[in-house]
Amino acid sequence: MPPQPPDFPSGTSILEGRDLVVEVKETRVLAVDRVDVIGGEILAVLGPNGAGKSTLLRVLAKLQKPDRGSVSVHGTSGREADALLRQRSAFVFQRPHLWAGSVRENIELGLKLRGTPSVEMAQHVERAAAQLGIDTLLDRDARSLSGGEAQRVAIARAMALNPEILFLDEPASNLDALARGALIEDLDRLARDGRHATVIATHDRADAFSLADRVIVMRDGRIVQSGQPEDLFENPVDPFIAAVTGAELSFRATVVSADEGLLRIRVGNSSLTAVGAAAAGDQVRVVYRPEDLFLSRARIEASPRNRFPARVTEIRQAGSLERVRLEGDGHHWVAVITRAAADELALELESEIWVQVKATALHAFHV
Amino acid sequence: MAGQLRRAAVLLLLASIGACAGPEPEPQVVHVGSTTSLYDSGLLDTLVVLFEARNPDLQVRVLAVGTGQALEVGRRGDADIVLVHAPDAERKFVAAGHGRYRVTFMQNDFVLAGPAGDPAGLGTVEGEDPAPEALGRIAAQDAPFLSRGDDSGTHKREQQIWAAAGVEPAGAWYGETGQGMGSTLVMASERQAYTLTDRATLTVLGSAVDLEPLVAGGPSLQNVYSVMIATAGANQAGAVRFWRWLLEDQAKQVISGYGVDRYGAPLFFPLEYDIPTVDPEESGAATALNPFQRAWVLLFSGDAYLWDVIWRSLAISGSALLLAVVIGLPIGIGLGLSRLRFKLPVVALVNTGLAFPPVVVGLLVFLLLSRRGPLGPLELLYTPSAVILAQVILAGPYIIAVTLAALEGVPADVRMQARGLGASRFQAMMLHLRESRASLVAAVAAGFGAVISEVGAVMIVGGNLLGETRVMTSAIVLETRRGNFGVAVALGIVLLVIALIVNLLLTLLHVRRVRAPAAA
Numbered sequence: 027m028p029p030q031p032p033d034f035p036s037g038t039s040i041l042e043g044r045d046l047v048v049e050v051k052e053t054r055v056l057a058v059d060r061v062d063v064i065g066g067e068i069l070a071v072l073g074p075n076g077a078g079k080s081t082l083l084r085v086l087a088k089l090q091k092p093d094r095g096s097v098s099v100h101g102t103s104g105r106e107a108d109a110l111l112r113q114r115s116a117f118v119f120q121r122p123h124l125w126a127g128s129v130r131e132n133i134e135l136g137l138k139l140r141g142t143p144s145v146e147m148a149q150h151v152e153r154a155a156a157q158l159g160i161d162t163l164l165d166r167d168a169r170s171l172s173g174g175e176a177q178r179v180a181i182a183r184a185m186a187l188n189p190e191i192l193f194l195d196e197p198a199s200n201l202d203a204l205a206r207g208a209l210i211e212d213l214d215r216l217a218r219d220g221r222h223a224t225v226i227a228t229h230d231r232a233d234a235f236s237l238a239d240r241v242i243v244m245r246d247g248r249i250v251q252s253g254q255p256e257d258l259f260e261n262p263v264d265p266f267i268a269a270v271t272g273a274e275l276s277f278r279a280t281v282v283s284a285d286e287g288l289l290r291i292r293v294g295n296s297s298l299t300a301v302g303a304a305a306a307g308d309q310v311r312v313v314y315r316p317e318d319l320f321l322s323r324a325r326i327e328a329s330p331r332n333r334f335p336a337r338v339t340e341i342r343q344a345g346s347l348e349r350v351r352l353e354g355d356g357h358h359w360v361a362v363i364t365r366a367a368a369d370e371l372a373l374e375l376e377s378e379i380w381v382q383v384k385a386t387a388l389h390a391f392h393v
Numbered sequence: 394m395a396g397q398l399r400r401a402a403v404l405l406l407l408a409s410i411g412a413c414a415g416p417e418p419e420p421q422v423v424h425v426g427s428t429t430s431l432y433d434s435g436l437l438d439t440l441v442v443l444f445e446a447r448n449p450d451l452q453v454r455v456l457a458v459g460t461g462q463a464l465e466v467g468r469r470g471d472a473d474i475v476l477v478h479a480p481d482a483e484r485k486f487v488a489a490g491h492g493r494y495r496v497t498f499m500q501n502d503f504v505l506a507g508p509a510g511d512p513a514g515l516g517t518v519e520g521e522d523p524a525p526e527a528l529g530r531i532a533a534q535d536a537p538f539l540s541r542g543d544d545s546g547t548h549k550r551e552q553q554i555w556a557a558a559g560v561e562p563a564g565a566w567y568g569e570t571g572q573g574m575g576s577t578l579v580m581a582s583e584r585q586a587y588t589l590t591d592r593a594t595l596t597v598l599g600s601a602v603d604l605e606p607l608v609a610g611g612p613s614l615q616n617v618y619s620v621m622i623a624t625a626g627a628n629q630a631g632a633v634r635f636w637r638w639l640l641e642d643q644a645k646q647v648i649s650g651y652g653v654d655r656y657g658a659p660l661f662f663p664l665e666y667d668i669p670t671v672d673p674e675e676s677g678a679a680t681a682l683n684p685f686q687r688a689w690v691l692l693f694s695g696d697a698y699l700w701d702v703i704w705r706s707l708a709i710s711g712s713a714l715l716l717a718v719v720i721g722l723p724i725g726i727g728l729g730l731s732r733l734r735f736k737l738p739v740v741a742l743v744n745t746g747l748a749f750p751p752v753v754v755g756l757l758v759f760l761l762l763s764r765r766g767p768l769g770p771l772e773l774l775y776t777p778s779a780v781i782l783a784q785v786i787l788a789g790p791y792i793i794a795v796t797l798a799a800l801e802g803v804p805a806d807v808r809m810q811a812r813g814l815g816a817s818r819f820q821a822m823m824l825h826l827r828e829s830r831a832s833l834v835a836a837v838a839a840g841f842g843a844v845i846s847e848v849g850a851v852m853i854v855g856g857n858l859l860g861e862t863r864v865m866t867s868a869i870v871l872e873t874r875r876g877n878f879g880v881a882v883a884l885g886i887v888l889l890v891i892a893l894i895v896n897l898l899l900t901l902l903h904v905r906r907v908r909a910p911a912a913a
Contacts, residue, residue, distance in 0.1 A: 089809050117813030123804050126828060135824075136814035183814065193813070 040065045040223060041086060041191060046095035048081050048247075056081045056092065056247045063191060063225055068217045070238035071227040072270060078247035079227035080120065080195050086225065087117050087193045113140065116189040120196040122180030124168035129160065129179050132168045136187045154186035157216060174205035181209075185216065192217075194226040198233060213237060214303070231272050232313060232389045236302070243270050256393040259311055275360055276313040279390070281306050289390050296355040298383075299331040302390030310390040316349070318387035319361035322380045323371055330382040338377045341368070348373070354381060423631040425455045426464070426472030428546050429573035431618070432457035434593040434660055436651050437476070443647065444638050451631050457573070458874050459545025467492060470625030473632035478546035478591075478618045481553075487621065494669050495621035498640055499648055501661045503550060503616050505608035506578070506595055507587035512536060515587070515607045522611035525558035532558070535566040537586035541577050542569025542859055543871070546616075551589045554613050568775075569859035571871045578602045580856050583764055583774050591616055593660035596652065603764075617664070633671050640668050687879025688886055699880060703887055706864040709777050710845040713784030717792045717844075718837060720785070725796025730822065740797065746790025751783075755850030758783045762854065775856035780864070783850040788840045795836030799829035835902045842895035846888055 041063035048056035056078045063069055063086065071079045084090035088097055088111045099107040099114075116136060124132050133154060137147045155161045158178040163171065171179065177197060184192055197213065198206040214237055217224045228234050234241055235255045242252040251263045259276055262268040279291040281304045289300045291310065304310050320330065336354030343349075348368045352359045359381060363371075371379065431437045432455060441453045456466055460477040467475040468491045475492060477483060486492045505515060505527050513536040515527045531538050540562070541548045555562050568586070570577045574594040581588040582602035595606060608614070620639055622632045638644060645663045652660035691699050728736055728743075760766050762774040762782075773779045804810075807828060811821035826833075848866035855862030857871060865884045872881040 084809070087813065089812050112812065112815045112817065115813075116815070117810075119806065119810055119813065121804070123807050123810045123828075125824065126831075135811075139815045139817075139820055187815065 038065050039063065041097065041099055043082075043086055043097045044095055046082070046085055046092045046097070048078075048085060048090070049093050054247050056085065058082060058095075058247075058249055061086070061242065061249065063223050064240075065190075065223055066221070067239045068224045068226065068237055070234035070241045071225065071244060072229070072231060072234040072241055073244035074229055074270070077229075077244040079229075079244055081247070082244065083117075083193050083195050083225060083227050087111060087115055087191075089117060111191075114190040115193065116184035116187045116191075117193040118180050118184050118195065118197055120199055122176060122183075124171070124176055124179060127168060128164065129155075129166050129168050129171070130164040132179055133164075133183045133186050136183060140187070150186045150188070154182040157185055158182040158212060174201050174209070177201060177205075177209065178212075181213070188222070190222050192222055192224045194224065196227055196229070199229070210236065231270065235271075235311075235313065235391045236389060241271075243267055245270075255391060256311060272313045272315075275316060276311055277357065278393070279310055279312050281308045281310055281390070284308075288385065291390060294355045294357040296334055296357070298388060299385040300388035300390040301386050302392070304390055304392045309393050311393050312388050312390045314383065314388050316360045316362040318383055319359060320382040321350070321361055321363060321367070321371060321373075322382065325380050326382075328382060329384070331385040332381075332383045332388070334381055336379060336381045338373055338375055338379065341373060341375065352379075352381060422452045422454055423474060423628055423635050424466075424472045424626070425453055425474050425476060425635070426462075426466040426623070427455050427457050427476040428460045428463060428478055428618070429457050429575070430478070430547065430591040430594050431476055433573060433575045434597050434652070436593070436648065436661060439651060440639065440644055440647060443643070444635060448634065448638075451634065453635060459541065459543040459547075459573070460549060461544025461546075462874060464491070467621075467623035468625065470623060470627060472623050473626030473628045474620065474622055474636055476618065476620050478616055479549040480617060480619070482546075482549060483619050483621065491624055492621040493624055494636065494671060495619050496640055496666050496669065497617050497619045497664060498666055499661045499663045500615065500617040501592050502609060503547065503589055503614040504592050504595060504606040505587060505614075506581070506590050506604040507536075507607050508585040508603065509605045511605070511607055513587065518608060520611075522613050523608050524554045524611055524613035527608045528554050528562075529558040529560055531566075531587055532560040532562060535564065537566050537568070537584055538562070539568050539570055539577055539581045539584065539586045539588045541572065541574065541588075543571050543573075545574075547574060547589060547591060550613075550616070554589070557613060568861065571857045571859055571863060571868075576856070578604060580775055580858075584772075585764070593652070596656050596660060599656075618661070637668065637671075640666070684878035684882045688883035691879055691883045692886065696880075696883075699883055701860065702863055702865055702868045702884065705777075705860075705862075706845055706866075709780050709862075709864055710784060710841060712777075713781045713844055714788055714837065714841050716781065716785045717788035717840065721789045721792030722796055722833075725793040726800065726822075726826070728793065729797050729800035743790045743793045743797075747794055749787065749790070750849070751787055751847045752849035752853070754783055754786050755853035758786065758850065758854045774854065775858055775862060777855070777862055780851055780855040780862050783854045784844040784847065787847060787850065788844050791840050791843065792836070795840070796829075796833065799832035799836060800825065802832050803828045831902045835899050838895045838898045842892055845891060 039062040043058060043061040046056055046058045047054060071082060073079050081090065085092045086097055088108050096103055097107065099110045102110060125135060130151060133151045134147055137150055142150065155164055158181055160175065160178050160182055163175060168179065181197060198209050201209060210233055217237060226237060238255060240252065241255055241258055243250050243258065245266060251258060251267050258267060258271045259273050262271060262273050268274055277293055279293040282290040282292050282297065283306050284304055287301055287303065289302055289304055291298050291300050291312065300312055302310060325333065334354050336352040336359065338350060339353050340351035341348055346365050347362050348365055350361045350363065350373065352361060427437055437455055441455065445451065445453060456472055458466065460479045460482065463472065463475050463477050464482060464486050466472045483495055487495050505524060507515060513531050513534050515530060518527045518530065520526065540551055570580055574590055575598060577588055578590055578595060578598055579602060582604050592606065595604065620636055622629065622636055626632050648661050648663045649659055652658065728739060758779060759774065761768050762779055763769055803825065808821040808825050811824040816824060846866060848870060851864055851867050852870065855864070855867065857863050857867040865888055869881045869884050
């Protein structure tokens, strides 16, 4: 059967997992009461390594049998659901295996398994390759590709199938920052065509929040909280969620102007430059990593777009690092610097210092 | 396995080079080219021990081969003295200047031996010279007959009797072992076939074989042994001393008494003769053929015997490999895919199978298939099927183990990844196999190289029968013993070429695997 566009409207639940339990040597690696995948949505599964994200994805995709519980697809279960999922889903693994042969043969594989006629198959291959920007690689030996190229081939291979549900397991985890950014951008564009549901597992909150309609946060095999990104920021159920989502390291802002992903935002009294997809007038949430803040005694001219004075309100030691809370223009920031750097700067409470942060370190999400 | 093949190839090369170079002049050693019957009966050893005890400056080395080969060894100068029993061939040998001082010094007799039931009814043949008529009956009834077919004195005598009977022996009932008297008797016993043997070897084997002497007496079955000095021998002086001692009284007494204590009657009888006067003159050395030149000529002239052996080898080992793959591959795949508890012990068992010495496998298959063994009624011993069976047992664990390794050589979740693209369980398994195909091809090639270069098991269960189970390795053993180094080298070259092709294939596949980095 050739790939088909989904014949169920968006907004209805197409995949339902109930009471899922997976045990490895008596340890529960997954214990999830309920998880639904809604047609057309992008669902991010966020959590630290070992939280059970991959296991949940594999179980939902019926690639792994849970020790207990059930997964139903469009209301069917058992063999029927299994066959339906094989026909209508595609799974991109964290370490995708590219089969011996050319890139084209790799992208054709899933189509061949579905018995797609060759003319149609060529069209699907060309389309998917173009979407992922790998048209020029089609005749290369698949085993000769770089990590980023291989990951794109693996995604193109899945996209060529026009899946109703696309599973992505840490699709950007072993890429360098540049390739990662480009890939996430492409995924954002592809996932938002609204035609298929995407389930993406990631440990990177920026990835999760920039892509997802809905986020599930996992820890120790359990779902700790789920909801829309803004809910998680606004109402974290516990400090873990706050840490995972980076609620403490985020703030709301208003977009003043937007130019090709580069946003001018206003927060408190100051104006900053951030990256993200939003339009002028939009309310956004901005997240950052505390290690991306640069501190200096004097104002210096450097490449970071954002530069402002601040006052030290708290210093806490964390091993060889120091966690510094700052207040600038009526807004709170957190920076993490090394002990040596703190000594050099002679940091103490009430110190006046300059903060610099690159625009690309401030990720803004529409709320 | 490939390593074994390479080692064997190097040894073979060294051996043939050594053979070309000829023996080093070692004056203290006397080389004796002897018929196997003298050696198998134990008489020659007894004589040599006595001689060496009285001549501490001399050491006797015996090359126990058939008469034809013994003469050939003498002609080349690889033996200094020759002990044989084929009067016509001996006379030609002396006439051609290859031997001197020929003395016919003892005799015993040949007998036609066969199964106790005597299905061809040879026991009822009578007359002055019963042998030709008896062989005529065997041929007329297509009764199984095993010939040594090795150009030995016994074989030459057998051919003379067939000629006297007016029969050209050929057909399914007539087999050639290409081996010595003892081995041929064991095989005839297993096959319940008739054979021509010297009485001494039959007596010495006794109850180890299930054969009875059925026809004896008459001029056709008279067996006379002669000794002569090889003109081309390196140690003429030593040869003369051993020759003279053999013909003197002490040796005569040993010969006439040998076997009385154990068998109740002597095995050999000394004859009356005059010892010739030895003229201590120099000898002319005969030039040996270059075996390598001969090998190329044989290979490219399409020598029927050589190519029969080559194709037979390829067919037998090919069939064995095919069977091993048909049996081993599914088992390997089953093991590779299973996560069951019994997997580990089974894998351990398979790895044990890898370490089976081929000779031991040969012995087990022999015991299994021999007439008194559990599969005896199938009458498979000394047939190509027996060789194939042994090679399957050798190659089977190997194929299982490499299939397992090949499957484990690709990422563990490869089938899950195939399923993630929509493959059914079966399709996922086929894709997994496809990913491992380079290793599988390499493994099967290496397996072929291993079974085709194996010799121990082939000799034991195949018996090296001409036109049936004579394969390259066993033919090399035989032809080297016969002194036909050209044929041996030609077969060695073919085995080397096979080894080369296998290794080339392995290298190519290996290079490809190394070059291909794992997709990140």
